[in-house]
Amino acid sequence: MEVVRLGNDVLRDHAVPVEEINDEIRSLVEEMFDTMVKSDGIGLAAPQIGRSIRLFVVRADDGVKRVFINPQIIATSQEMCSYEEGCLSIPKYYDDVIRPERVTVQARNENGRRFTLEADGLLARVIQHEYDHLEGILFIDRIAPEKKAKVEEKFRKKAAKETV
Numbered sequence: 001m002e003v004v005r006l007g008n009d010v011l012r013d014h015a016v017p018v019e020e021i022n023d024e025i026r027s028l029v030e031e032m033f034d035t036m037v038k039s040d041g042i043g044l045a046a047p048q049i050g051r052s053i054r055l056f057v058v059r060a061d062d063g064v065k066r067v068f069i070n071p072q073i074i075a076t077s078q079e080m081c082s083y084e085e086g087c088l089s090i091p092k093y094y095d096d097v098i099r100p101e102r103v104t105v106q107a108r109n110e111n112g113r114r115f116t117l118e119a120d121g122l123l124a125r126v127i128q129h130e131y132d133h134l135e136g137i138l139f140i141d142r143i144a145p146e147k148k149a150k151v152e153e154k155f156r157k158k159a160a161k162e163t164v
């Protein structure tokens with residue numbers, strides 16, 4: 001599986017809900033975990049592999065593989081914190097992003113079971129980053145506009161080179 005990069009329109013789409021959690025979705029989930037681990041990532045959202053559906057996978061510092069299908073963030077803490085983020089779709093760029101410290105998320109797993117998870121630390125961070133992908137939002141949208149413009153320009157040039 002190839003991870004799509006900044007500049008690909010699919011990253012900007014508002015992803016649609018997963019209608020049925022079936023074998024096709026389960027094998028997609030497996031492939032997404034493989035791709036994520038191979039790329040040294042800790043989270044991967046379906047739009048990043050070109051599928052505009054509401055699904056992401058996470059494996060944060062506790063090592064637990066978590067699947068979020070049709071997730072909803074139902075609560076966020078008032079306390080904010082800053083953390084350096086990166087994204088498999090924006091390789092080799094890292095920057096500090098301010099987000100709520102804790103989140104509560106509701107979703108279904110790959111077996112269709114509904115769960116509610118209260119997360120803090122790195123897990124809360126990854127969940128928010130991946131959830132953004134489903135909304136067509138990238139972490140560079142949350143940094144200074146002039147820095148974002150530079151990153152976008154760099155990737156535009158790179159993409160132009162690759163298509164020549």
Ligand SMILES: [Zn+2]
Pocket residue numbers: 086087088089129130133
């Ligand atoms: Zn990302």
